[in-house]
Amino acid sequence: MIELRSVWFKYDKRWVLRDVNIAFKRGTIVVIIGPNGSGKTTLMKVAGLIYKPTRGEVLYNGVNVWSLPKQKRLEARRHVVYVHETPILLRGTVRDNLTYGLKIRGYSEDRIEEEVESIVESLRLRSLLDKKTGELSAGQSQLVAIARALVVKPQVLFLDEPFAHLDREKRSIVSTLLREYARGRGMGIVLATHDEYLAEQLADNVVNIGEIQGGQNIG
Numbered sequence: 162m163i164e165l166r167s168v169w170f171k172y173d174k175r176w177v178l179r180d181v182n183i184a185f186k187r188g189t190i191v192v193i194i195g196p197n198g199s200g201k202t203t204l205m206k207v208a209g210l211i212y213k214p215t216r217g218e219v220l221y222n223g224v225n226v227w228s229l230p231k232q233k234r235l236e237a238r239r240h241v242v243y244v245h246e247t248p249i250l251l252r253g254t255v256r257d258n259l260t261y262g263l264k265i266r267g268y269s270e271d272r273i274e275e276e277v278e279s280i281v282e283s284l285r286l287r288s289l290l291d292k293k294t295g296e297l298s299a300g301q302s303q304l305v306a307i308a309r310a311l312v313v314k315p316q317v318l319f320l321d322e323p324f325a326h327l328d329r330e331k332r333s334i335v336s337t338l339l340r341e342y343a344r345g346r347g348m349g350i351v352l353a354t355h356d357e358y359l360a361e362q363l364a365d366n367v368v369n370i371g372e373i374q375g376g377q378n379i380g
Contacts, residue, residue: 162185163184164223165181165183167216179374183368187347187349188348191349192363192367193370194355194368194369195369206243208319210238210241244318246353248303250306253294255297258309259312280311298326303325304327314346318351321353322354332359336362339363
């Protein structure tokens with residue numbers, strides 16, 4: 162579980178998160194909604210252990226992550242994956258991207274092949290496996306980024322606008338797979354989206370970011 166306790170975050174002098182208290186548990190899908198500039202992405206990056214909060218605590222399985230030594234913090238981050246709205250892919254092929262996270266986690270070659278085969282089949286990516294990432298469309302890049310995140314089976318997965326470039330068929334495929342990973346495999350999944358209809362269809366819990374901003378500006 163990831164829990165934010167009295168979290169504040171600011172860019173320069175502008176507070177984006179103010180006294181936020183929220184928990185994200187395994188086995189559930191939480192969708193965060195709110196207008197542009199409301200802090201959805203910042204909240205996800207703080208909860209995803211990418212941004213250190215200006216004030217407050219981020220707990221992973223009950224431990225304040227930012228109080229840990231660097232190596233312990235890195236170990237925690239390997240169980241938490243964040244996928245950007247604009248996918249950031251490695252150079253090389255789609256296959257290179259899908260195997261990278263498994264390799265650095267020490268998976269055997271046979272296990273890597275098995276895991277990649279499973280996610281490729283689920284997201285129908287076989288025709289893209291040996292394609293260079295620079296040749297992918299926006300929608301294809303988004304699918305590969307989601308696949309690369311799912312293949313390492315994080316405990317908590319953060320997805321920023323994951324459906325932005327996907328057509329209706331691909332949205333349905335991804336939605337079905339996310340439900341399977343959350344409810345069947347116990348993964349915690351958190352999405353930020355503008356699509357309130359999609360949020361209602363997919364989420365166990367919908368969070369309006371404006372409603373969890375508890376404090377007045379400080380400092």
